[in-house]
Amino acid sequence: MYHENRFVIETNDLEFGFSNKNIILKNINLKVERGSIYGFLGPNGAGKTTTIRLLLGLLRDRNNSIFLFGKNLLQNRIECLSKIGALIEQPSLYEHLTGYDNLEITRQLRRLPKERIDDVLQTVRLSEAAHKKVKAYSLGMKQRLGIALALLAEPELLILDEPVNGLDPGGMMETRELLKAINKKYNTTIFLSSHLISEVEKIVTHVGIINMGEMLFQGTIDNLYNLQKKELKVHINVDNVIAAVDLLNTYYNVVDDEGSLGIIIHSKEEVNQIMHLLMAGNIKIYEAVIDSKNLEQLFLSMTANYTVS
């Protein structure tokens, strides 16, 4: 049933609540393909961190519905965790120790060769600051050290909770580039959460959108773009709005949009047909503007209009 080679993460109607009345996650069916960069998106409080904590065994999944690398997490916890690198919310760092010591602790526990520390320090460009105490690091450096800790074991799966949260635009771009490079170089599957689609849309291959504990969308980023394209609206300024509405009503969903026409279309080709119809009806056209929702607007409308069933 579980395709070991295809899905690195698979959940089967994952549910979670701290009590029967307080259900936080409902029927979450994640399917994260091997080698993908999966953006797990949702507004604050949607259930992203809870899902990640369940995936890492930090919260107990009572229904045994989580499968990592084709194996049940609860029954194969240590084996699954040995293939995962994780960064949950703020990086977990011992600030009284140096960056090197922080990596050394994880290296010893994961029984890795000493050279791995220098490798990851180089990857995240922290070699020069390695022997400084972490409390002297900037937020961006701490974030990079957190990623270095996650990368240390060359994991098959990286789980990152809001990895660019709190970073300045430069830091965000650096982190995105780093993740892209890791995915490309090692074919590492990356599962990263964010509350802003704009933060991750440039690097993700797959997207899952969650709100109020329920999945609203899951698919490739292209699927999401297609969904976006279905939601086009053209605004046309004409000399006689009433006549234009009468003329187009038969074929389109037309609204009087503050003195201009607002028409919902499904492809840009339809604009040409509308123009022909208007010209055939002797209606003068002054301006036509296509208003396409960007991904952020689509994401916001998906999550804002959603009410729990």
Place this chain on the structure above:
Amino acid sequence: MKELFVVYRTELIKTKNSFAFWLVILGALFIPVFFVTNIAYHWDDYIRYLVIDNPNPWNEYSRKLFNGVHFTFLPLLIVLIVALVFNIEHKSNTWKHVFVLPVSKTKIFIGKYMVLVTLVLLLYCLILVFYLLGGYLLGIWKPEFGFLNHSPSYKYGNVTTNIVAYISRSFITLLAILAIHFWLSFRLKNLFSTIGIGLGGVVLTLGMYISHWHSLIYVPYGLPVLMCNYAPDIHHFLTAFQENSLIYFIFISIASYFDFTKFFRG
């Protein structure tokens, strides 16, 4: 076993530069330095206490110094050390990182225990070193004390015991507090809550000690205080209150092990 040693080693790295580590050194220094300074300042008074009334000055020197160590100081120090060791994880928010590593919770639990026992043993070793150093320095400074002419020992009443046997018994009396605060310190994130509970426990038992409550031998916080003016049992290595400490240690450790491995998620 090898993996357990690795966990222990990493737990030791975590205490590097930590306040817990420095507290062990400073804590071990405090009473011997205070006591030896006091003897040096009032040396003419102490000549009578340590020499005239006793053939071996070490007996009275040991009794007084270790009374100072056990009377509130040592229990509170242990409470602080345990709280500070766990505060390394709480403060750094690193439990989540520890629990997503491919290491069993049992090994993490035992590794933490081993580090705490190591720190407490280090504390005892240092107290012992500073105790001996203090005695010998006094002996060099004032040969009439006679510290250089006798071997270190502890005597109360008619029973004399060697100092390592005394220290071993003292360590056993601390185990109950160690187990209680081990459990409290991973469960309570707030450092001051665990310290507050420890302080409350010590103050309460001091009241009981001063009022000569016999049931003090069942109160974990009171057990180290009972090492003040301790008269060793010549027939048994451990006396009743030391056995109680061991029993508390075993049962509380088992209960906290189940809590840590089954329910605690950081």
